[in-house]
Amino acid sequence: MSIETETQVGAFEKIASGLYLEGLAVDHDRGAIWYSDVIAGGIHGVMRDGSTRSFNAGRMWTGGIMMNADGSVLSSGPGGIMWNNPDTGKSGWLIHEIDGQAINGINEMMPDGTGGIYFGTNDIEKVITGETTRPTALYRLTVERQLIRLADGIGFTNGIMLSPDRTRFYCNDTFVCTWAFDVGPDLSLSNKRVFLDKIDVDGMALDAQGNAWITGFRSSHLTRVRPDGTLLEPVQTPAGAITQLRFGGADMRDIYFNSVPADGGDGLKDGVLPTRHDSVLYKGRSEVPGMRIDPARFDLG
Structure with missing residues (x-):
């Protein structure tokens, strides 16, 4: 399907599937959605017209994806952060x-507002x-x-x-x-x-x-929290559980998770890998727009 199809608030459409989908980024320039499959491997994109593209086919455990200003896709995982220009x-x-x-491993990434990024490490060796x-x-x-260490002692850095x-700055400590x-x-x-205070933040x-929208690997809803910590009404979804979400669309009211x-x-x-392709990338619609995540501005040569 085309990702430009209009979706109503409260409705959800499946636009891709895999073994265990994780990383997610909206490519505003191309009108694409990039996602990772940490078990099947690779970075995959659903383009504006509904066609698909893939790269890094053999790389598993990519937990984070974001854009660079030159159109390259940054992806985390074993060994660090890669870039690919599609x-x-x-x-x-x-x-x-x-x-x-x-x-060992890097998980999620976030622009720092000055061209660089924040990122969190993860223990890929033990995850595997x-x-x-x-x-x-x-x-x-x-x-x-320039690499700057900011905070230690987090159990498992995630979103x-x-x-x-x-x-x-917010950081999910998964468990x-x-x-x-x-x-x-x-x-x-x-x-x-x-x-x-939630033990399945992803x-x-x-x-x-x-407001922060937070997913959980045991939660079918999107938890919403005001900056002062007040809980808002959660957004219910048809998912079993949710790993990541992003806002997109011309008005930033489309949600992808x-x-x-x-x-x-x-x-x-527990080390049990999925074997069925029942992990799904959904598109929904939000009543309020989301914050746009601008690309990093690294010179990749």
Whole structure:
């Protein structure tokens, strides 16, 4: 189907499927939606006209996707962050080492508002074997590719968001809660505190009013939280559980989210890989517009 098809509030349409869909990005310039399948591998795109494109076919465990200003698609996962330009076919590594050591894994990414990105690490080695993961950290990679360590001791970094005024930063700690941080003038993070006390927080997006929309790998609804922590009415969906969501469309009221079976996240945690293609990318419609996620501005050569 064409992703430009009008969808009504409360209605949901399936636009793609796979084994376990995770990373998600709206490509406003191409009118495309890019998503990852962490088990089947690869980055896949549903284009404006309904056609599809794919690359990185052999790369599993890509948890995050976002755009760069030159049209390249950034994708996280084992070894660090890759870039692929779907138009030229060129690709490379944005970052593949931390402190001179090979990167175990990187999960979600978020623009820092100055051309660089924030990102969180994850313990891919333990995820693959179904063992308890080791603590992870948050970093910022400046547009000049200076790497800055910002926060330690997070159990499993997942969905991250930066408020439009760059004063507040959110990070899902998948099996613990959603954390909030204050953001300094130098984009550093401080004053870590619980924002949402929920033990299955996964992906995240912000709407234009600054409310956080948070997914859960055991939750079929989208949890919505005001900046002051007040819970809003959740958005119910036909999903078993939801890994990630993004806003898109000309008016930023389209919502796209990856769903998995209700027990899919717990199975993955225990090292049980799905074998059925019943993970679905849905398109829905929001009553309020979402916050646009602008591309990073790295010079990829």
